[in-house]
Amino acid sequence: MENFVYHNPVKLVFGRGTIPKVAELIPAKARILMTYGGGSIKRNGVYDQVTKALAGRPLLEFGGIEPNPRYETLMKAVDLCRREKVDFLLAVGGGSVLDGTKFVAVAVPFEAGDPWDILAKDAPPKAALPLGCVLTLPATGSEMNMFAVISRDSTREKLAFGNPLVYPQFSILDPETTYTLPERQVVNGIVDAFAHVMEQYLTFPQDAPLQDRLAEAVLATLIEEGPKALQRPRDYAVRANLMWAATNALNGWLGLGVKHDWTTHMIGHELTALYGLDHGQTLAVVMPAVWKHQKAAKAQKLIQYGERIWGIREGADRADQAIARTEQFFRSLGIKTRLSEYGIGPDRFEEIGQRLEARGERLGEHGNIGKKEVVEILRLAL
């Protein structure tokens, strides 16, 4: 096990009926900006619950944060915050709203140039507005981590940043808010959480048996509970378990002291930026291809995963079986696993490899996936 430091100050408030607690979780005199997305919170009652709890408090709103939240949109929220002297951000929605709000939090006090530099040039933010969250979609783990992914139209980029300043002060997780999610979003969320676990887990044996088993615990839960959520959208226990699994998948705990492999997410971001695929859709396509390409390096972990998660115990091709079984699981959820199914050919594969290379990304647990390998992986995903 490698040395590590872990400090996660997020206060989680989990369960049905907990949204009104937002009133006591936000400092009494705060000038609040409530951020949200396309308006589903107005249809499912979450907007009403939050505004009722905060009635009489200084509360502004900023709606319209899109999936893969856009820099261009978020800078309008930054202007609003500066103009209105907002001093607390409340994100109400899924990972995109929350990630966008994390960006706003560091952008508002950022004085060393364009806040985009925080993503594009690793410019270090020195301060952030405090933020809290009412989560309505289990997927990204953003509710209990310090990461955010932001897209920019003008450059067609989708980039990530991480900073302890953007840990939410609190996150309210009410599983009932997820009852009315469109099936496509539920599936995307399951695949996203699954990929988060896998990218911390599916590397090579690292003398870290507890990290492995914790990861397997989350995988098994996603595999069991995910399909049930599609069959019985209003089953509280199932929704609660799925929401809890997604938080566990990326609050940082599973992957402490071990090397990760975020190749799937990094390539996936490019596919979203260039083709507009949903984040979850990109992962279901790229992850099996990464494993096929890295099968030799990942063989021991693929075999362990296949055995412990899927009960694959026979055959010289156990690694292949584990990959096939995963694709099959994704397809059973109704999500595609091939680029060609989205009508995407190899035309821009070189460009994708180039973009990652230009940004100096070294992918893979050994840092040995470069432009050439990215193109090969994409070909395997066709």
Add this chain to the structure above:
Amino acid sequence: MENFVYHNPVKLVFGRGTIPKVAELIPAKARILMTYGGGSIKRNGVYDQVTKALAGRPLLEFGGIEPNPRYETLMKAVDLCRREKVDFLLAVGGGSVLDGTKFVAVAVPFEAGDPWDILAKDAPPKAALPLGCVLTLPATGSEMNMFAVISRDSTREKLAFGNPLVYPQFSILDPETTYTLPERQVVNGIVDAFAHVMEQYLTFPQDAPLQDRLAEAVLATLIEEGPKALQRPRDYAVRANLMWAATNALNGWLGLGVKHDWTTHMIGHELTALYGLDHGQTLAVVMPAVWKHQKAAKAQKLIQYGERIWGIREGADRADQAIARTEQFFRSLGIKTRLSEYGIGPDRFEEIGQRLEARGERLGEHGNIGKKEVVEILRLAL
């Protein structure tokens, strides 16, 4: 799943060579009291590492905190803190030193009478000295939780309290500090961590599959790594895995949203208070007896545990097999599982039941273990 709130602000610093970081983790101007136990830290180099890192800083010492830390001893540390205006506590040692230091932390500013009332009468502490920890024994989980257990000679009581004020600000976990632990302490630690997981897990099916699997992940790790630590005391990976498992066992995460059953710990504390048995020794004796007594209520979980952890899949007596296999595991570590092996007979069983009843303890996940049942459990432990 039941609603819950989780907020764990402990900063963990894990790995070899991390003890010098104590210097930056304690505020620069703090007047520090370093607390420790019987002096093993002077023999294994930990004392030197800490004092070297803090050289030139205002640093007092208080040694001699015993296993099952005593109120009488700790009140001397309280006096010292008040007299010397100590404003930061640094516990260096195992769970007893840390628990004792947590008590000192709330006792120093306590003005509403005798600080023992915090334990005996649930008197709420209103403030606490900040504290940090250099852990040298994986067992109690105290390094990442808000609990402490304190004993009092004059009344032969051993009582627990919990308060968010006593979360350590940081805990440094260097697995190398555990290389020289006596075997008996290592075994006690394994059994303690095992019991912590079990008391959150072995209840009844609560529609919380992730909590179950996370618990099973820690159990499997303790079972795999525990014996290796006895065979190869200086194997870093093994010591690191064991230390990490013990923290996972009781940082509060595994048992979120589910009912627990702390019967084993509660009865165990009485056996330590009355007979002086090590904490771990009491657990290895009491836990199998609790399960035997509660076999009907716990049958489903016993069968799940037996199957997932021990591979028990056949027979009408799978619950019995799971209990027997656990006793066998404890005995393989070299710890006894019967009171009679310690020369303890039934003479004071009634008194133990009485003491728990008098304190208003309602034991078990259903709160239905009273005086009569405690006596029956103790008889099963003979």
